[in-house]
Amino acid sequence: MNVSNAQVARLLRDYSAMLVVSGADRFKAKAYRVAAETIESMQTDLATFISSGHDLQELPGVGKAISSVIREILQTGQMPQLENLSSHLDPVLVELASRPGLDSKRVATVYKKLQIGSLAELQERSESGVILEKFGSRMDFHIRQGLANRPRMLIKRADQTAAPIEDFIRSIVGLTRVELTGSLRRRQETIGDLNFLVTGDSARNTFKHFQSYAGVESSEQQGPGRIVCRLTSGTNVTLNWTRPEAWGLNWILTTGSEGHLGDLKRAGDEMEIELTERGLSRRHVKIADERSVYVALKMTFIEPELREGRGEVQAALESRLPDLVRLADIKGDLHMHTTASDGVNTLAEMAASAQEKGYKYVAITDHSRSLKIANGLSEDRLREHILAIDALNSQLKGFTVLKSAEVDILEHGNLDYSDELLQELDLTVCSVHSHFTLSKEQNTERILRAMDNPYFNILGHPTGRLLLKRPGYEIDIDRILTHAKQNGCFLEINSNPNRLDLSGEHAKLAKDLGLKIAINTDAHSIRELDFMPFGINQARRAWLARDDVLNALPVARLKRALRRS
DNA sequence: GCCGTTTTCGGCCCGACTGTTTTCAGTCG
Known part of the structure; x- marks a missing residue:
């Protein structure tokens, strides 16, 4: 049975959450959570780890009990302890507690006090201000964060998550360039999705290889040059593929932000330059590197951290962008x-x-x-x-x-x-x-x-x-x-x-x-x-x-x- | 449940302060 590390980690994490909401020993719950984190951060997949002669108990936070749980999951894809525990709990509580981004202890508190009957009801209570009123700003903030469509992470964690993924992508044979893009490249304070831009081998081959990454739970191809993979941690990783000749333009487009691109497009419109591959090529603009695209739009280069649509395009047109601190x-x-x-x-x-x-x-x-x-x-x-x-x-x-x-x-x-x-x-x-x-x-x-x-x-x-x-x-x-x-x-x-x-x-x-x-x-x-x-x-x-x-x-x-x- | 160990059970960070759900859970760095 082919079970990914991410799936194992998800089961251990859910079990930890169920232990918390069922009022079990909090240190036991913590032990399962720590084990899940260890497995999520592993570089090799568990099956390979074991077949190469390693013992699961070598992993930090994994002892006798959890190692046998993991072995069973690898063989069957199931975790009977989790199913058993969940079946004794209200399905609503199970749903709330297993939602990534929501702290199970806080969820249990709200659930108990407000008799929440569904995820939608929690959402409704949050929006109507009941959570704020009954529990204060701290709880309100947490619930809103947890209910957001996708969990966000601190930039430090995003860097740590992105690094092994980037290494993996770089190991795909045939790629000539791999770069981080999106909000992490803009160095935003917190990060939702991870984005990469690649060129070299065909998009088809690249995407096929990437889907074998251990953390990938599911994936969806969006057009010929983009695939979005969902990791078990709930994070989406988007892989964008471009021809090398169009690298610069596509690096700008995938870096964003929306506000920045909107301003760039408007600046292009003024010069009757359409900010697309075809539009730029028709005007004989070189789009293989970012700088050339900004030059074609008659502005100075804009550092990724500035690309937030806060007047940087106008400032670049007037050559009055600051020389940023290093x-x-x-x-x-x-x-x-x-x-x-x-x-x-x-x-x-x-x-x-x-x-x-x-x-x-x-x-x-x-x-x-x-x-x-x-x-x-x-x-x-x-x-x-x-x-x-x-x-x-x-x-x-x-x-x-x-x-x-x-x-x-x-x-x-x-x-x-x-x-x-x-x-x-x-x-x-x-x-x-x-x-x-x-x-x-x-x-x-x-x-x-x-x-x-x-x-x-x-x-x-x-x-x-x-x-x-x-x-x-x-x-x-x-x-x-x-x-x-x-x-x-x-x-x-x-x-x-x-x-x-x-x-x-x-x-x-x-x-x-x-x-x-x-x-x-x-x-x-x-x-x-x-x-x-x-x-x-x-x-x-x-x-x-x-x-x-x-x-x-x-x-x-x-x-x-x-x-x- | 894991870990470390004075190797088999106690600790898993801490401890004063806050502010009402007025008696303790939540919170600060």
Whole structure:
């Protein structure tokens, strides 16, 4: 029996969900979920894995019990435990809980309290505001996400999902070029579908090979040059095929966005150039590379991150697109934690790792005293930390560790340390970590008031959102940006892929006001210093050039920029 | 159910704070 990894993973995942809603041991449920994740991320299919002499128990999260379950699934395609458990549950609950993207525990809570009778009814309750009213914004946000047609994923996860698929496509004999396209190429904050563009061997052969990819559950060919494959994870992967001569045009068309393509087509119309293979070829426009297509439309090349239909086409026509910031422009990272609060690496390790990255400085921003859960530093501990940083600096050459803290903005806008102590720091990153439920007005006032403190420098993760998990607290971004500008304060793009906060739209508003942005990682370990590229993507989506970025400044100029008079 | 182990059972991150469903579940980094 030919059972794919994806099918096995799906059964294990569903079983985990059923365990949760039936109130079974949550650690048992977790064990099945972890096993499903392991199998989803495997490079080889399970049958091959076993036939080449491996034991399933070598896989992390797979022990004696789950390995025998997997073997049975591989032989029969069935999982009796799942069928048995599901048959004892209300079919509606089974349907809701096995929907990818909906958390089974939350679903069970809603189901129980509202006596939901169908998926459609849940949808209706969500749309009519009942979920919001009865459970609050958190639950409402989650249910809406889960009910959306296809689950979205964080960009980091999308990168991880796309990489093995791209490797697989590259291994297809006869293809001469394979590139990522679509929203992931535009580096959007969250990703729905994955898209690739290929050329070389015939579309037919290519598609046939791709369908044998282990994660593919079903597929549908849409016209001669496109196939959409659904993975068991619920993600759709679209493979587009083009002739090499038309590569550039098709890379633009598959990259999108719709808004961008609409603007491009309108620009073409003005010149009586039809933005199709035939239309362009008739005008003898070379369409083998992207740049030629933009040139033919009498505009400068538009980077993928800008292709959102937010005026980039007009700007390209007028040659006034910014030269977007690059990772290499970044001179330092101004937000990170150490073992002093809730980080996993020491001060010295963080500094050494940042130096290896080629940075010239970092700011050490451990949590302030109120954030007890994160082991926030008391005033005395911060004073000791400052001495430790001084000592470290005396040993370093060509690299500066800036004394800083991630200072909580308290409920009424006070900062979490005394001014006497704040004065000892080179800069502050000030963030909201509590009282998320204040009104928009209250939250805005609280932040404005905090900015009136002369030691306030950078507003950390300005909306507190967690992508796909939690909406941010509400703020009046225009008032905050204006106040920051007046007071000489800055805002952060937090590069953590769960946050990416500021959003691209808000960061562009900041740029338009002439306000510099700090692109920081908020790293809690050496490894998380690698989040910087996600922040750079976000900054590029906000049209930021090097001059718009605070931490692209050399250390002396940075210190001047931080000085508030 | 898995893992690690002081090898056979306890832990699976944590612990103070919040805010009402006023007595504990949900939440923050």
